[in-house]
Amino acid sequence: MSAFGKKGGGGIKPGGRPAFGVARPMKGGGRPNEPQGGDQFPPLPGEEKPAVPEAPKTAQASAPRGGSTSDAMDRLAERMNAVHNSDSEVGGFEASVHKIKEQVLPRLLERVDPEAAATLSKEELSEEFRPIIMEVLAELKVTLNRREQFALEKVLIDELLGFGPLEELLNDPDVSDIMVNGPDQTYIEKKGKLVLAPIRFRDEQHLFQIAQRIVNQVGRRVDQTTPLADARLKDGSRVNVIVPPLSLRGTAISIRKFSEKPITLDMLKEFGSMSEKMCTALKIAGACRMNIVISGGTGSGKTTMLNALSKMIDPGERVLTIEDAAELRLQQPHWLPLETRPPNLEGQGAITIGDLVKNALRMRPDRIILGEIRGAECFDLLAAMNTGHDGSMCTLHANSPRECLGRMENMILMGDIKIPKEAISRQIAESVDLIVQVKRLRDGSRRTTNITEVIGMEGDVIVTQELFKFEYLDESEDGKILGEFRSSGLRPYTLEKARQFGFDQAYLEACL
Secondary structure, eight states: OOSBOOOOOOOOOTTOOOTTOSSOOOOOSOOTTOOTTTTTSOOOTTOOOOOOOOOOOOHHHHSOSOOOHHHHHHHHHHHHHOOOOOSOOOOTHHHHHHHHHHHHHHHHHHTBOHHHHTTSOHHHHHHHHHHHHHHHHHHTTOOOOHHHHHHHHHHHHHHHHSOTTHHHHHHOTTEEEEEEESTTOEEEEETTEEEEOSOOOSOHHHHHHHHHHHHHTTTOOOSSSSOEEEEEOTTOOEEEEEOTTTSTTSOEEEEEOOOSSOOOHHHHHHTTSSOHHHHHHHHHHHHTTOOEEEEEOTTSSHHHHHHHHHTTSOTTSOEEEEESSOOOOOOOSSEEEEEOBOOOTTSOOOBOHHHHHHHHTTSOOSEEEESOOOSTHHHHHHHHHTTTOTTOEEEEEOSSHHHHHHHHHHHHHHSSOOOOHHHHHHHHHHHOOEEEEEEEOTTSOEEEEEEEEEEEEETTEEEEEEEEEEEEEEEOTTSOEEEEEEEOOOOOTTHHHHHHTTOHHHHHHHHO
């Protein structure tokens, strides 16, 4: 059965005047130097977007950031007096296409069988839509040129099968984070900097429907009774949704995108995230089944580092990953991802990370990897590290290796386990081998700032030894932070583990 109904009559009456002119591209009162077609729509096949002339650099932009006290006070005064436009503006070409979409969409839906259309791919649906869109445009007496037809088709397909205005941002490889603050404001992160995105949702109801479509794909729900939801996209990108009444500006969606191309430790080294010696030491640590905790703040690259370290796991090992919302993309053949389950409407049936860790111990894993630990499941992970599952890894939020150890102690104390703090500290010291500290610096770059060994206990204090450290030196004229990675030159305490795998000499040379 065809996905589309019978074509209705209609067309341009003789002498009828098209609403938007004939074969003439639409132009809006957009910003100066804005390329025709805007940033939201790709050029047609075989066409290239016209280049936007680059604004000349001002003397102030090229001046060094450091300097006298008067320079610093001038910058503070400039920031205090700055006026910011908080709403995204969609103008010109995009506004015209969206205006026509609002007229075409209801008539298009009248001609579509939703159940049959849902079985088609985007490409097949686009082919089916093309003649019907032309028919609807003829009924509305609207004439579009080829570029406008192409953009209109794409917007309609995204609206019906995709995530509406978010599709363009999700398909842009330069965008790493998408933050929707209600229907009228969306920010994106590009190269570590936040910028306002040129998209806007029709209204709050439109945005709420997109949010529901995202969370329903993974069996979660979001509404007034459960206004918070964690989900993921098909490519593994992490999504958080919060809706009114908790969000006062309307539905808020936060999407953390992940690179389609797997990130390796060598790539992180080339990006400037670590030095050659640090890269070698981490490769050996991953291959020699050391227990590693990756510590850092939000958006610092903890999950990226964990994915990169997973490349060093032996392909013959069985790896289990446990997460609240599955986002890890391990590069191993024998990998089984597990995901928690939230409670139902009656508050029953929840499966926590702790439950999955206990169950994972019965599944004959070689390594257990936790996406992130936030509570008492930290004790279960330490137990796994001490029961023959060497090489287990996890991430947690902390700003330094020492704070990371304190956070682990506090997490265990948050649970119902009645054991003294000294016993908890001793178990952490005996379980964890390395702490890898990652940090997002203020220029947007992400660096591996510390690689620290956990040696043992001295009294009731956990003793650590720093192998590598990133030291801040200066800041360049364009705001880039300059520094260097320094080795402490100490003999690593974990050298014995490396010797068991035949990497002792290489590990020692990397650390000294």
